[in-house]
Amino acid sequence: MISECRSGGRGTHATLHNEDEIKRLGLTIGDTVVVSRAGDVIPQITKVLTELRTGREKMFAMPKRCPVDGSRVVKEGAIARCSNPRCGARNRELLYHFVSRAAFDIRGLGPKIIDRFLDEGLMTDAPDIFALPAGDIAALERFGEKSAENLVREIGGKKNITLPRFLYALGILHVGEETARVLARAIEKARRAHAPLDVLAWGEKLNAADLETLPDVGPVVSRSITGYFKERRNRDLLKKFDRAGITFISSAHEGKKLAGKIFVFTGGLSSLEREEAKERVRAHGGEVSESVSKKNSYVVAGGEPGSKLEQAKKLDVPIIDEEEFLKLIK
Numbered sequence: 001m002i003s004e005c006r007s008g009g010r011g012t013h014a015t016l017h018n019e020d021e022i023k024r025l026g027l028t029i030g031d032t033v034v035v036s037r038a039g040d041v042i043p044q045i046t047k048v049l050t051e052l053r054t055g056r057e058k059m060f061a062m063p064k065r066c067p068v069d070g071s072r073v074v075k076e077g078a079i080a081r082c083s084n085p086r087c088g089a090r091n092r093e094l095l096y097h098f099v100s101r102a103a104f105d106i107r108g109l110g111p112k113i114i115d116r117f118l119d120e121g122l123m124t125d126a127p128d129i130f131a132l133p134a135g136d137i138a139a140l141e142r143f144g145e146k147s148a149e150n151l152v153r154e155i156g157g158k159k160n161i162t163l164p165r166f167l168y169a170l171g172i173l174h175v176g177e178e179t180a181r182v183l184a185r186a187i188e189k190a191r192r193a194h195a196p197l198d199v200l201a202w203g204e205k206l207n208a209a210d211l212e213t214l215p216d217v218g219p220v221v222s223r224s225i226t227g228y229f230k231e232r233r234n235r236d237l238l239k240k241f242d243r244a245g246i247t248f249i250s251s252a253h254e255g256k257k258l259a260g261k262i263f264v265f266t267g268g269l270s271s272l273e274r275e276e277a278k279e280r281v282r283a284h285g286g287e288v289s290e291s292v293s294k295k296n297s298y299v300v301a302g303g304e305p306g307s308k309l310e311q312a313k314k315l316d317v318p319i320i321d322e323e324e325f326l327k328l329i330k
């Protein structure tokens, strides 16, 4: 859902409370709706504009399986909930692990904030982190626009990661930092690993005997790893990471200030030439791209920026000005 607000706010989420509320409103999928926000809370759908229907709307049906763990959904009055009492808890733990220092290292996204985002329905799994719109975060109570933007910018800057860190972040049982490094070397030996789909392709062909030839990988660890890739939910997760724009960077650049960051320039800079700016980025371990995509960390907008700026806004790529750029390359 995309909402544009008269007061200038923009978001993609609104609450609907429960199934009865959907029935009461007569809401179908594809409808145009009126959304309003009372105070500093998540916006609510208040009206369906039936006159704008095109005939392609679909009836809504409550899912029978939980989107988090695939357990059966049960109804208690108007509320539908997952039948697994442990549901959510394991997911939460996995997310805390995912953003931790040795994994994706997203400092602004601690357990408390993860809890809130889960509870407010802003995300359900780790790939969702990379699609959090600043507008939705800013709509949460005690979350200012500035801190929402900072968080989205920080997350955008973490999309490029080394393969060992990514594998560790997945939270595969028995795969600690060291085993993740061993696995990364095995994957890189077998194929060029650019993005999560390469990990998936490797994992799908995996057999336990090959794994057990790796240092420190015994039958228990090997079973855990092959088991991970056998589960459909995990394979879907890897595809979703790929769509979110996660890419792998060489460990050689790790530690450098702009390692893994991809920059796009648009418009003129006043204090240095474009070529010089690009060189400075590369010197700090970063990369420069000519076109805007979700994989970019920053679009640097100088004077009279071109269409790339509009694209960056559409794709939610963080936009910085010359001053902020200079701070990054200092």
Ligand SMILES: [Zn+2]
Pocket: 066, 067, 068, 069, 070, 071, 082, 083, 084, 087, 088
């Ligand atoms: Zn569940």
